[in-house]
Amino acid sequence: MRAARLLPLLVDGAAWLVGLLAAVLARYDFAPTRLHLAGALAAMLMAVALQAGVGHTRGLYRGRYRFAGFDDVRAVAATTVVVTLALTAVDLLLSRHPIPPGLPAIGGAVALVLMLAGRYVRRVQLSRRRRPQSAAPAILFGAGSAAELLVDSMLHDPSGRYVPIGLIDDDPRKRRLRILGVPVLGTRDDLAAVLARTRVELVVFAVANADAALVRDVRDRATAAGAAFKVVPSASELMDHGVQVGDIREVQVTDLLGRHQIDTDLTVIGGYLTGKRVLVTGAGGSIGSELCRQIHHFRPAELMMLDRDETSLLAVQLSIDPQARLDDPSVILADLRDAGRIREIFRARRPQVVFHAAALKHLALLQRYPAEAVKTNVIGTLNVLEAAESVERFVNISTDKAAAPSSVLGYSKRITERLTAWTARRRPGTFLSVRFGNVLGSRGSVFTTFSTQIAEGGPVTVTHPDVTRYFMTTQEAVHLVIQAAAIGLDGEALVLEMGAPVRIAEVARQMVALSGKQIAIEYTGLRPGEKLAETLFAPGEVDRRPFHPLISQVEVPPLDPAHLRPLRADADTGLLTARLAEASDGPAPAVVLH
Numbered sequence: 363m364r365a366a367r368l369l370p371l372l373v374d375g376a377a378w379l380v381g382l383l384a385a386v387l388a389r390y391d392f393a394p395t396r397l398h399l400a401g402a403l404a405a406m407l408m409a410v411a412l413q414a415g416v417g418h419t420r421g422l423y424r425g426r427y428r429f430a431g432f433d434d435v436r437a438v439a440a441t442t443v444v445v446t447l448a449l450t451a452v453d454l455l456l457s458r459h460p461i462p463p464g465l466p467a468i469g470g471a472v473a474l475v476l477m478l479a480g481r482y483v484r485r486v487q488l489s490r491r492r493r494p495q496s497a498a499p500a501i502l503f504g505a506g507s508a509a510e511l512l513v514d515s516m517l518h519d520p521s522g523r524y525v526p527i528g529l530i531d532d533d534p535r536k537r538r539l540r541i542l543g544v545p546v547l548g549t550r551d552d553l554a555a556v557l558a559r560t561r562v563e564l565v566v567f568a569v570a571n572a573d574a575a576l577v578r579d580v581r582d583r584a585t586a587a588g589a590a591f592k593v594v595p596s597a598s599e600l601m602d603h604g605v606q607v608g609d610i611r612e613v614q615v616t617d618l619l620g621r622h623q624i625d626t627d628l629t630v631i632g633g634y635l636t637g638k639r640v641l642v643t644g645a646g647g648s649i650g651s652e653l654c655r656q657i658h659h660f661r662p663a664e665l666m667m668l669d670r671d672e673t674s675l676l677a678v679q680l681s682i683d684p685q686a687r688l689d690d691p692s693v694i695l696a697d698l699r700d701a702g703r704i705r706e707i708f709r710a711r712r713p714q715v716v717f718h719a720a721a722l723k724h725l726a727l728l729q730r731y732p733a734e735a736v737k738t739n740v741i742g743t744l745n746v747l748e749a750a751e752s753v754e755r756f757v758n759i760s761t762d763k764a765a766a767p768s769s770v771l772g773y774s775k776r777i778t779e780r781l782t783a784w785t786a787r788r789r790p791g792t793f794l795s796v797r798f799g800n801v802l803g804s805r806g807s808v809f810t811t812f813s814t815q816i817a818e819g820g821p822v823t824v825t826h827p828d829v830t831r832y833f834m835t836t837q838e839a840v841h842l843v844i845q846a847a848a849i850g851l852d853g854e855a856l857v858l859e860m861g862a863p864v865r866i867a868e869v870a871r872q873m874v875a876l877s878g879k880q881i882a883i884e885y886t887g888l889r890p891g892e893k894l895a896e897t898l899f900a901p902g903e904v905d906r907r908p909f910h911p912l913i914s915q916v917e918v919p920p921l922d923p924a925h926l927r928p929l930r931a932d933a934d935t936g937l938l939t940a941r942l943a944e945a946s947d948g949p950a951p952a953v954v955l956h
Contacts, residue, residue, distance in 0.1 A: 368513035371414055371423045373480045374438075374473075376407040376443070383474030385465050401460030405449055409469070412445040412865070438477050446470035497525040499562045501553070502570035502587075503580050505531035505546050506541055508594060512568050513541045515607040527562050549686055552581065554587040565941045566610055567593040567617075573861065574621040581613060593617050596838060614801045615809060615873050616835045619864050623642040631848050634755060635660040641696065641713035642667055643746060646721030648804030649759060651681065652767020652840040653717050658682050666711055668694040669720070689895040699741030701749075708749040717847070718746050719759040728770040729891045732938045739774035739864060740781075740930075740942075744923055747785045747793070758782040758795040759857060762832060763898040765797065767946055769891030776946035778899075779855050780921030786853035787920060794850040795918065796843045799832030799896060800860040801930040810868060812873045822870045825888050827865075830895045832860030842912060853920065855896050857905075859912040921945065 386394050386402040394402070417423055420437045448464035453459050497516070502509050513526050528547040529539075539546045547556045555566070565584035566579060566700045577593065583589040593613050640657055644650040645667035651674070654667050660899050665682075669675045675693050679686045686692075694711075696703050721739050722728055726736045743758065750756050760779050765770035779795040786793035802809045808831075833840075839858065846856040867883065874881045888894065899905060903916040929941050 363531060368423075369679075370481075371417065374417065374422075374477050377409040377473040377476035377480070378413055378469065379406050380476060381471070381732040382406050382409060382465070382469035382470050386801060388459070388468070389462060389465060390548055400459075402465075405453070405461050405466065405469075408452065409449055409466075409473075411443055412448050413441065417443045433612065434481060435478060438481070439474060442470050442477070444475045449771070458543060477513045480829070497522050498564055499527045499560070500524040500564040500566045501528050501530060501532045501547070501556060501562050502526050502544075502566050502568040504552070504572075505529045505533070505541060506569060508570040509568040510541050512566070512594060512607065512610075513544050517542055517544075519607050521763045522896050524564065524607060524610065527560050528556060530556065530565075550583065553580070553583050557584075557587045557589050563590065563643070564590045564592065567591070569593055570596055572596075572621060574617065574619050577613070577617050577621055580933050581618065582599065596835065597620050609704075613876070615869065615876060618872050619802060619833050619836065619869055621838070631660060631844055635662055635844070635847055637663050638662070638714045638754070638812045639664040639712060640666065640715045640717070641707075641711070642717045642719060643669070644718070644759075645669045645678055646671045647719060648807075648836055649840060649843075650717075650719040650800060651678040652836045653719060653843070654678050655682060656837075656840055657717075664711075666713060667692055667694055668696055668707070670697040674949065683745055691788065697735050698745055701741075701745040704745045705749045712752070713750075715847075716746070716750055716753050716756045717759065717843075718743060718757065720746075721759070721778075723761070723771060725763070725769050725771045725891055726889050729889070729939075731771045731937075732935055732942060733933075735770045735774040736929060736931045736938065736942070739771075740777050740926070740929070743778040744781055744926075747781055750785075750791070750793075751789065753789075753791045755791055755847060756782070756785075756793040756842070757850075758793075758842065760797040762797055762857075762896045763801040763896050764855075764858075765857075765897050765944075767905070767943070768893055771891070773939075773942035773946040777921060777926075777942070779918050780946070781923060783853040783855075783918040784920035792850070792852050794847070794853065795855040796846045796850070796858065797855050797898065798834060798839050798842070799860045799898070800834075801836050801839050802833050804836055808869055809873075812870055816873060816877045816879065816881055819879075821884045822872050822874060822881055823884050823886050824867050825886055825892065826894060827867050827885055828865070828891075828894060829888065830863035831867050832896060833864050833869075834858070845910065846913045849913065850915065853918060854915050855918045857914040859914070860898065863895060877914065879925055 382402055382405055386398060390398055420441055422437055446466045451462060453461055453463055453466065498626045502512065509529060516522055516524055516526050525852055526544045528543065528545055530548060530553055531546055532548060532549045536546050558563070565580070567580055569576070581591045591609050591613055594609050595611070604669060635728060637659055640662040642650050642653050642657070645654050646669035650669070654665060656667055667675060667678060672695055673696065677695055679690065696707060698704060720736055720742060747756070758778055760775050761771070763769060764779055765776040767773045767776045782793050782795050800807060812822050842858045846858065850856045870883050874883070899916065906916070907914050929938070929945060933941070
């Protein structure tokens with residue numbers, strides 16, 4: 363280690379010797395006298411001593427600058443300037459100048475070039491030593507910030523699996539760009555030709571913030587050219603670190619159908635989460651657990667995770683802190699149906715921000731058992747709203763099925779939006795709802811169902827060949843939920859941009875294709891309460907996006923809880939469903955919740 367630190371000092375000292383000697387030889391036309399050489403020798407010895415002293419104070423020889431970069435260049439240049447000025451000052455102060463006054467400046471310039479050249483050579487050596495020796499060559503699609511991080515990781519990871527040969531990017535301004543020596547070889551249209559010319563058999567999609575349509579197009583072009591195709595995770599999956607070679611993975615259906623471009627203002631998010639006491643209900647669910655993971659990155663003063671499922675609570679807790687235990691106070695075991703317990707939790711823990719994600723969400727089951735939707739989705743939400751007397755911000759997680767609802771799930775979630783809007787008019791904090799569509803990868807989604815059916819050998823069952831739904835990945839949906847909560851106004855429902863609706867049959871085809879199996883797709887018909895196509899807006903709602911291009915803000919008519927009094931959970935299924943529909947749509951008749 364000591365020898366490694368001594369080497370730069372020796373190089374820098376030698377640079378001064380060569381620089382001043384070159385300056386003397388040039389000054390005297392390569393015929394200096396002994397007196398000139400003696401003066402130059404004195405200046406050389408002084409320069410080496412000054413370089414060692416000044417360089418030590420700037421950390422040049424203490425291992426601070428391990429790799430040649432801008433910080434190292436700045437430190438070397440500043441040290442050289444100080445040494446040059448010191449040599450010039452000493453020369454001018456002496457009655458007999460040992461060297462011409464301009465000589466240190468010339469010698470310093472030559473020395474600086476030699477010092478930087480030595481560091482560059484050393485960096486090249488280190489880079490070659492760290493470059494993977496047996497990695498598979500790859501063409502990267504994308505030449506943006508994610509690709510830059512990925513190229514750097516690929517070139518400097520000795521155990522890396524891939525090494526970049528070239529880049530593909532559709533931006534014509536990047537045509538002759540090089541990233542760490544790796545050239546841009548063309549646009550998307552040139553991909554097949556580039557693969558044929560370089561004989562590379564792997565394409566890595568290196569755009570973290572891209573939509574699913576682009577991923578599908580590049581994947582199709584790569585596979586048509588006979589190359590394998592891999593991706594880096596989306597931007598919302600990379601919240602805690604920049605993309606690295608270890609992040610490269612196989613393409614998933616979420617990449618092909620659920621990716622969206624996300625534009626997030628992290629400073630706004632940090633303003634209402636950092637240093638706050640945050641409570642997430644339904645923390646063990648797909649949305650709730652991802653909310654907990656992403657909120658954790660914003661350093662809340664306290665993150666409280668509430669759920670009635672102890673196993674799910676443990677899972678989400680371990681995903682945030684592998685050393686955590688179930689006796690940790692951040693884990694709260696409780697049922698929303700227990701109004702007294704919920705009030706006790708709010709009084710004791712005093713949350714400032716609440717994300718209410720707890721709900722029953724399976725459409726077909728709730729259609730058969732509407733009483734359960736009443737108990738959990740309606741009464742449970744009302745219990746949380748009534749307990750949230752002094753919160754600063756309350757976010758009710760809703761669904762696109764609440765817009766012009768046609769199912770028990772939709773009716774119950776629309777009621778929660780209206781109850782939230784009613785509470786917003788009577789509490790000092792901000793109360794709002796966030797509405798989005800299907801989440802690929804959430805528990806019980808078609809993704810889960812199709813995965814199970816494919817694993818069992820099929821068939822994959824789809825209700826109707828033309829049925830469509832809006833899709834996002836869990837990470838991206840939650841990313842926008844957190845963003846929406848930062849900009850939403852009191853009583854509003856915020857509707858997330860979900861892109862174009864996707865045919866469920868296309869989801870099935872993509873998943874079957876990714877599995878590599880020959881599996882049949884069967885159509886079973888729409889179930890009661892299901893729509894052929896979902897809508898994100900109810901009749902009369904206006905798509906306004908005043909603050910964010912991916913988030914619409916719509917007004918929600920409030921619903922007084924007193925109008926729900928005749929809604930008895932033990933009523934006949936058909937009657938209960940009809941009364942849920944009435945309550946969701948207008949000034950409902952009165953029915954008491956038990």
